[in-house]
Amino acid sequence: MFNILAVNYSQTGQLDEIIDNLVQPLSDLCVDRVRVEPLFSYPFPWTGPAFFDLMPDCVLEHTIPLKPLQLPKKEYDLIIVGYQPWFLSPSLPATSLFRNEEFKALVNGKPVVTVIGARNMWINSQKSVIRFIEEANGSLAGNIPLGDKTNNFVSAVTILHWMLGGKKDKFLGIFPKPGISDEDIQGASIFGEIILDCLRRNQLGELQERLLEAETIELPISIIFIEERAKMLFRVWAKIIDKRGRTPRKRKLYVNLFKYYLVVALFVVAPIVLLFYFTIFYPLSRNSAKKKRQYYLKGIIKAHNARSLHYEDR
Ligand SMILES: Cc1cc2nc3c(=O)[nH]c(=O)nc-3n(C[C@H](O)[C@H](O)[C@H](O)COP(=O)(O)O)c2cc1C
Numbered sequence: 294m295f296n297i298l299a300v301n302y303s304q305t306g307q308l309d310e311i312i313d314n315l316v317q318p319l320s321d322l323c324v325d326r327v328r329v330e331p332l333f334s335y336p337f338p339w340t341g342p343a344f345f346d347l348m349p350d351c352v353l354e355h356t357i358p359l360k361p362l363q364l365p366k367k368e369y370d371l372i373i374v375g376y377q378p379w380f381l382s383p384s385l386p387a388t389s390l391f392r393n394e395e396f397k398a399l400v401n402g403k404p405v406v407t408v409i410g411a412r413n414m415w416i417n418s419q420k421s422v423i424r425f426i427e428e429a430n431g432s433l434a435g436n437i438p439l440g441d442k443t444n445n446f447v448s449a450v451t452i453l454h455w456m457l458g459g460k461k462d463k464f465l466g467i468f469p470k471p472g473i474s475d476e477d478i479q480g481a482s483i484f485g486e487i488i489l490d491c492l493r494r495n496q497l498g499e500l501q502e503r504l505l506e507a508e509t510i511e512l513p514i515s516i517i518f519i520e521e522r523a524k525m526l527f528r529v530w531a532k533i534i535d536k537r538g539r540t541p542r543k544r545k546l547y548v549n550l551f552k553y554y555l556v557v558a559l560f561v562v563a564p565i566v567l568l569f570y571f572t573i574f575y576p577l578s579r580n581s582a583k584k585k586r587q588y589y590l591k592g593i594i595k596a597h598n599a600r601s602l603h604y605e606d607r
Pocket of ligand 1 (some may be wrong): 302303304305306308309344346377378380381382410411412414415440452456554
Protein backbone atom coordinates (compact mmCIF):
# COMPACT_ATOMS: atom_id res chain seq x y z
CA MET A 294 0.00 0.00 0.00
CA PHE A 295 1.22 3.48 -0.85
CA ASN A 296 1.18 5.52 2.34
CA ILE A 297 0.72 9.27 2.31
CA LEU A 298 0.90 11.64 5.24
CA ALA A 299 -1.04 14.91 4.83
CA VAL A 300 -0.17 17.21 7.69
CA ASN A 301 -0.78 20.89 8.47
CA TYR A 302 -1.68 23.53 11.02
CA SER A 303 -4.54 25.92 10.36
CA GLN A 304 -5.83 28.62 12.64
CA THR A 305 -9.11 29.45 10.91
CA GLY A 306 -9.61 26.15 9.11
CA GLN A 307 -8.83 27.61 5.66
CA LEU A 308 -5.76 25.46 5.07
CA ASP A 309 -7.48 22.41 6.60
CA GLU A 310 -10.19 22.75 3.97
CA ILE A 311 -7.67 23.13 1.14
CA ILE A 312 -5.76 19.99 2.16
CA ASP A 313 -8.97 18.03 2.78
CA ASN A 314 -10.09 18.83 -0.78
CA LEU A 315 -6.65 18.16 -2.20
CA VAL A 316 -6.39 14.65 -0.74
CA GLN A 317 -9.90 13.61 -1.79
CA PRO A 318 -8.81 12.14 -5.16
CA LEU A 319 -6.12 10.16 -3.31
CA SER A 320 -8.68 8.20 -1.31
CA ASP A 321 -7.77 4.90 -3.02
CA LEU A 322 -4.33 5.22 -1.45
CA CYS A 323 -3.76 5.20 2.28
CA VAL A 324 -3.81 8.85 3.40
CA ASP A 325 -3.26 9.72 7.04
CA ARG A 326 -4.61 13.18 7.77
CA VAL A 327 -2.80 14.75 10.71
CA ARG A 328 -3.32 18.19 12.22
CA VAL A 329 -0.60 20.11 13.99
CA GLU A 330 -1.67 21.84 17.17
CA PRO A 331 0.36 24.28 19.24
CA LEU A 332 0.45 23.42 22.93
CA PHE A 333 -0.88 26.92 23.63
CA SER A 334 -3.27 27.96 20.90
CA TYR A 335 -3.18 31.46 19.43
CA PRO A 336 -6.02 33.88 20.07
CA PHE A 337 -8.56 34.30 17.30
CA PRO A 338 -9.48 36.94 16.45
CA TRP A 339 -6.06 38.41 17.05
CA THR A 340 -5.48 41.55 19.06
CA GLY A 341 -3.24 44.03 17.22
CA PRO A 342 -0.38 43.75 19.79
CA ALA A 343 -0.43 39.91 19.80
CA PHE A 344 -0.45 39.82 15.98
CA PHE A 345 2.52 42.15 15.42
CA ASP A 346 4.47 40.79 18.40
CA LEU A 347 4.89 37.52 16.52
CA MET A 348 7.02 39.04 13.78
CA PRO A 349 10.51 38.65 15.35
CA ASP A 350 9.89 35.04 16.39
CA CYS A 351 8.61 34.12 12.92
CA VAL A 352 11.46 35.83 11.07
CA LEU A 353 14.14 34.45 13.42
CA GLU A 354 12.52 31.02 12.99
CA HIS A 355 12.01 30.31 16.66
CA THR A 356 9.98 27.28 17.64
CA ILE A 357 6.98 26.84 19.90
CA PRO A 358 5.91 23.69 21.79
CA LEU A 359 3.46 21.53 19.86
CA LYS A 360 1.03 18.93 21.15
CA PRO A 361 2.41 15.42 20.41
CA LEU A 362 1.89 14.55 16.74
CA GLN A 363 -0.71 11.81 16.34
CA LEU A 364 1.11 9.86 13.65
CA PRO A 365 -0.52 6.51 12.83
CA LYS A 366 2.60 5.16 11.03
CA LYS A 367 6.35 5.34 11.39
CA GLU A 368 7.04 5.65 7.67
CA TYR A 369 5.34 7.20 4.63
CA ASP A 370 6.04 7.07 0.90
CA LEU A 371 4.99 10.68 0.30
CA ILE A 372 4.51 13.61 2.64
CA ILE A 373 2.11 16.43 1.83
CA VAL A 374 2.74 19.28 4.21
CA GLY A 375 0.61 22.41 4.32
CA TYR A 376 1.72 25.64 5.91
CA GLN A 377 0.95 29.35 5.95
CA PRO A 378 3.43 32.23 5.83
CA TRP A 379 3.52 34.53 8.82
CA PHE A 380 5.54 37.71 8.28
CA LEU A 381 7.21 36.32 5.14
CA SER A 382 8.41 33.29 7.10
CA PRO A 383 6.84 29.91 7.81
CA SER A 384 4.23 30.24 10.59
CA LEU A 385 5.56 29.34 14.03
CA PRO A 386 3.61 26.04 14.13
CA ALA A 387 5.05 25.18 10.69
CA THR A 388 8.65 25.99 11.65
CA SER A 389 8.15 23.95 14.82
CA LEU A 390 6.85 21.01 12.80
CA PHE A 391 9.87 21.07 10.48
CA ARG A 392 12.17 21.20 13.52
CA ASN A 393 10.35 18.33 15.25
CA GLU A 394 12.64 15.27 15.36
CA GLU A 395 9.80 12.81 14.84
CA PHE A 396 8.67 14.67 11.72
CA LYS A 397 12.23 15.08 10.43
CA ALA A 398 12.68 11.30 10.65
CA LEU A 399 9.58 10.87 8.44
CA VAL A 400 10.91 13.36 5.88
CA ASN A 401 14.32 11.68 5.73
CA GLY A 402 14.77 10.24 2.21
CA LYS A 403 11.16 10.94 1.18
CA PRO A 404 9.51 13.18 -1.42
CA VAL A 405 7.62 16.14 0.04
CA VAL A 406 4.88 18.22 -1.56
CA THR A 407 4.31 21.62 0.04
CA VAL A 408 0.89 23.29 -0.01
CA ILE A 409 0.78 26.96 0.94
CA GLY A 410 -2.32 28.83 2.11
CA ALA A 411 -1.10 32.44 1.99
CA ARG A 412 -2.43 35.94 1.54
CA ASN A 413 -0.11 36.38 -1.43
CA MET A 414 3.51 36.41 -0.25
CA TRP A 415 5.11 33.00 0.06
CA ILE A 416 8.48 33.17 -1.75
CA ASN A 417 10.59 33.82 1.33
CA SER A 418 8.78 31.33 3.52
CA GLN A 419 9.24 28.70 0.84
CA LYS A 420 12.99 29.38 0.80
CA SER A 421 13.03 28.54 4.51
CA VAL A 422 10.88 25.46 4.03
CA ILE A 423 13.16 24.18 1.25
CA ARG A 424 16.06 24.56 3.67
CA PHE A 425 14.13 22.69 6.39
CA ILE A 426 13.35 19.85 3.98
CA GLU A 427 16.98 19.67 2.86
CA GLU A 428 18.16 19.65 6.47
CA ALA A 429 15.88 16.67 7.09
CA ASN A 430 17.30 14.99 3.98
CA GLY A 431 13.98 14.99 2.15
CA SER A 432 13.35 16.10 -1.42
CA LEU A 433 10.85 18.68 -2.58
CA ALA A 434 8.67 17.07 -5.25
CA GLY A 435 6.21 19.92 -5.76
CA ASN A 436 4.90 23.16 -4.40
CA ILE A 437 1.27 24.30 -4.51
CA PRO A 438 1.06 27.92 -3.38
CA LEU A 439 -2.47 29.30 -3.11
CA GLY A 440 -3.32 32.85 -2.16
CA ASP A 441 -5.77 35.71 -2.34
CA LYS A 442 -5.79 36.83 -5.99
CA THR A 443 -7.14 40.33 -5.41
CA ASN A 444 -4.93 43.41 -5.47
CA ASN A 445 -2.15 43.47 -2.82
CA PHE A 446 -3.46 46.56 -1.02
CA VAL A 447 -7.04 45.34 -1.01
CA SER A 448 -6.02 41.91 0.34
CA ALA A 449 -3.90 43.58 3.06
CA VAL A 450 -6.99 45.48 4.25
CA THR A 451 -9.30 42.48 4.04
CA ILE A 452 -6.93 40.08 5.81
CA LEU A 453 -6.50 42.51 8.70
CA HIS A 454 -10.29 42.79 8.88
CA TRP A 455 -10.47 38.97 9.00
CA MET A 456 -7.61 38.41 11.46
CA LEU A 457 -8.48 41.25 13.84
CA GLY A 458 -12.27 41.01 13.49
CA GLY A 459 -12.54 37.21 13.38
CA LYS A 460 -14.98 37.01 10.46
CA LYS A 461 -14.18 35.98 6.89
CA ASP A 462 -16.73 38.38 5.46
CA LYS A 463 -16.76 41.49 3.27
CA PHE A 464 -15.24 44.48 5.08
CA LEU A 465 -17.80 47.35 5.08
CA GLY A 466 -19.86 45.29 2.67
CA ILE A 467 -17.83 46.62 -0.27
CA PHE A 468 -14.44 44.91 -0.05
CA PRO A 469 -14.08 41.39 -1.45
CA LYS A 470 -14.18 38.42 0.91
CA PRO A 471 -10.74 37.92 2.53
CA GLY A 472 -8.39 35.02 1.94
CA ILE A 473 -8.28 32.35 -0.72
CA SER A 474 -11.41 32.27 -2.88
CA ASP A 475 -14.01 29.56 -2.27
CA GLU A 476 -13.45 28.49 -5.86
CA ASP A 477 -9.73 27.89 -5.30
CA ILE A 478 -10.38 26.15 -1.97
CA GLN A 479 -12.90 23.79 -3.56
CA GLY A 480 -10.76 23.44 -6.68
CA ALA A 481 -7.74 22.18 -4.71
CA SER A 482 -8.85 18.65 -5.56
CA ILE A 483 -7.36 19.16 -9.05
CA PHE A 484 -3.91 19.07 -7.45
CA GLY A 485 -4.73 15.75 -5.78
CA GLU A 486 -5.73 14.36 -9.16
CA ILE A 487 -2.43 15.50 -10.66
CA ILE A 488 -0.44 14.00 -7.77
CA LEU A 489 -2.34 10.74 -8.21
CA ASP A 490 -1.67 10.68 -11.94
CA CYS A 491 2.06 11.34 -11.45
CA LEU A 492 2.25 8.60 -8.82
CA ARG A 493 0.45 6.13 -11.08
CA ARG A 494 2.80 6.88 -13.95
CA ASN A 495 5.78 6.93 -11.61
CA GLN A 496 6.57 10.46 -12.83
CA LEU A 497 6.87 12.47 -9.67
CA GLY A 498 9.73 14.35 -11.36
CA GLU A 499 7.18 15.99 -13.66
CA LEU A 500 4.84 16.97 -10.86
CA GLN A 501 5.66 20.67 -10.68
CA GLU A 502 5.22 21.22 -14.43
CA ARG A 503 1.87 19.45 -14.26
CA LEU A 504 0.73 21.44 -11.22
CA LEU A 505 1.46 24.69 -13.04
CA GLU A 506 -0.47 23.51 -16.10
CA ALA A 507 -3.64 23.56 -13.94
CA GLU A 508 -3.35 27.37 -14.20
CA THR A 509 -4.59 27.97 -10.67
CA ILE A 510 -1.23 29.07 -9.28
CA GLU A 511 -0.43 32.76 -9.75
CA LEU A 512 2.62 34.83 -8.90
CA PRO A 513 2.41 38.52 -9.89
CA ILE A 514 5.68 40.26 -10.69
CA SER A 515 4.77 43.16 -8.38
CA ILE A 516 4.59 40.71 -5.46
CA ILE A 517 8.03 39.27 -6.29
CA PHE A 518 9.39 42.82 -6.39
CA ILE A 519 7.98 43.67 -2.95
CA GLU A 520 8.80 40.36 -1.29
CA GLU A 521 12.41 40.27 -2.43
CA ARG A 522 13.03 43.57 -0.66
CA ALA A 523 10.71 43.28 2.33
CA LYS A 524 12.25 40.24 4.04
CA MET A 525 15.63 41.93 4.32
CA LEU A 526 13.97 44.80 6.20
CA PHE A 527 11.92 42.44 8.35
CA ARG A 528 15.17 40.74 9.40
CA VAL A 529 16.63 44.06 10.51
CA TRP A 530 13.48 44.87 12.51
CA ALA A 531 13.36 41.36 14.02
CA LYS A 532 16.95 41.67 15.26
CA ILE A 533 16.35 45.14 16.67
CA ILE A 534 13.20 44.05 18.55
CA ASP A 535 14.87 40.86 19.77
CA LYS A 536 17.96 42.70 21.01
CA ARG A 537 16.52 45.93 22.33
CA GLY A 538 13.08 44.79 23.43
CA ARG A 539 14.35 42.93 26.46
CA THR A 540 11.67 44.20 28.86
CA PRO A 541 7.94 43.94 28.06
CA ARG A 542 7.66 47.73 27.95
CA LYS A 543 10.56 48.10 25.52
CA ARG A 544 9.38 45.21 23.38
CA LYS A 545 5.95 46.80 23.11
CA LEU A 546 7.54 50.06 22.05
CA TYR A 547 9.66 48.51 19.29
CA VAL A 548 6.83 46.25 18.06
CA ASN A 549 4.64 49.37 17.82
CA LEU A 550 7.30 51.15 15.80
CA PHE A 551 7.46 48.16 13.46
CA LYS A 552 3.67 48.23 13.09
CA TYR A 553 3.72 51.89 11.97
CA TYR A 554 6.67 51.19 9.69
CA LEU A 555 4.75 48.32 8.08
CA VAL A 556 1.64 50.39 7.46
CA VAL A 557 3.68 53.19 5.85
CA ALA A 558 5.82 50.74 3.84
CA LEU A 559 2.80 48.84 2.55
CA PHE A 560 0.36 51.63 1.83
CA VAL A 561 2.63 54.59 1.03
CA VAL A 562 6.13 53.50 -0.01
CA ALA A 563 5.26 50.33 -1.95
CA PRO A 564 2.76 52.00 -4.36
CA ILE A 565 5.25 54.78 -5.20
CA VAL A 566 8.16 52.38 -5.69
CA LEU A 567 6.00 50.06 -7.79
CA LEU A 568 4.88 52.96 -9.96
CA PHE A 569 8.53 53.82 -10.70
CA TYR A 570 9.41 50.18 -11.25
CA PHE A 571 6.61 49.51 -13.72
CA THR A 572 6.98 52.77 -15.66
CA ILE A 573 10.79 52.91 -15.87
CA PHE A 574 12.54 49.62 -15.04
CA TYR A 575 10.07 46.89 -15.89
CA PRO A 576 9.83 47.71 -19.64
CA LEU A 577 13.63 47.34 -19.80
CA SER A 578 13.78 44.10 -17.84
CA ARG A 579 10.50 42.41 -18.77
CA ASN A 580 12.14 39.17 -19.87
CA SER A 581 14.36 38.74 -16.85
CA ALA A 582 11.40 39.51 -14.55
CA LYS A 583 9.35 36.81 -16.26
CA LYS A 584 12.25 34.36 -16.06
CA LYS A 585 12.53 35.05 -12.37
CA ARG A 586 8.83 34.34 -11.93
CA GLN A 587 9.25 31.00 -13.71
CA TYR A 588 12.23 30.32 -11.51
CA TYR A 589 10.18 30.82 -8.36
CA LEU A 590 7.34 28.73 -9.74
CA LYS A 591 9.47 25.90 -11.09
CA GLY A 592 13.15 26.37 -10.36
CA ILE A 593 12.84 25.50 -6.73
CA ILE A 594 12.54 21.88 -7.65
CA LYS A 595 15.71 21.92 -9.72
CA ALA A 596 17.45 23.78 -6.92
CA HIS A 597 16.95 20.79 -4.73
CA ASN A 598 18.00 18.21 -7.29
CA ALA A 599 21.24 20.04 -8.03
CA ARG A 600 22.45 20.99 -4.62
CA SER A 601 25.22 23.20 -6.00
CA LEU A 602 22.57 25.46 -7.55
CA HIS A 603 21.46 26.99 -4.29
CA TYR A 604 18.05 28.64 -4.17
CA GLU A 605 19.20 31.47 -1.89
CA ASP A 606 21.94 32.51 -4.33
CA ARG A 607 19.67 33.14 -7.32
C1 LIG B 1 0.52 36.63 12.13
C2 LIG B 1 0.18 36.45 10.66
C3 LIG B 1 1.07 36.88 9.70
C4 LIG B 1 0.80 36.65 8.34
N1 LIG B 1 1.75 36.99 7.40
C5 LIG B 1 1.54 36.67 6.10
C6 LIG B 1 2.57 36.87 5.13
O1 LIG B 1 3.67 37.33 5.42
N2 LIG B 1 2.32 36.53 3.84
C7 LIG B 1 1.11 36.02 3.43
O2 LIG B 1 0.92 35.76 2.25
N3 LIG B 1 0.13 35.76 4.36
C8 LIG B 1 0.33 36.07 5.67
N4 LIG B 1 -0.65 35.78 6.59
C9 LIG B 1 -1.87 35.06 6.18
C10 LIG B 1 -1.65 33.55 6.43
O3 LIG B 1 -0.59 33.06 5.63
C11 LIG B 1 -2.90 32.71 6.15
O4 LIG B 1 -3.30 32.83 4.81
C12 LIG B 1 -4.08 33.04 7.04
O5 LIG B 1 -3.64 33.29 8.36
C13 LIG B 1 -5.10 31.90 7.09
O6 LIG B 1 -4.44 30.70 7.41
P1 LIG B 1 -5.03 29.54 8.34
O7 LIG B 1 -5.34 28.41 7.43
O8 LIG B 1 -3.96 29.21 9.34
O9 LIG B 1 -6.24 30.08 9.01
C14 LIG B 1 -0.42 36.04 7.95
C15 LIG B 1 -1.33 35.65 8.96
C16 LIG B 1 -1.03 35.82 10.28
C17 LIG B 1 -2.01 35.35 11.32
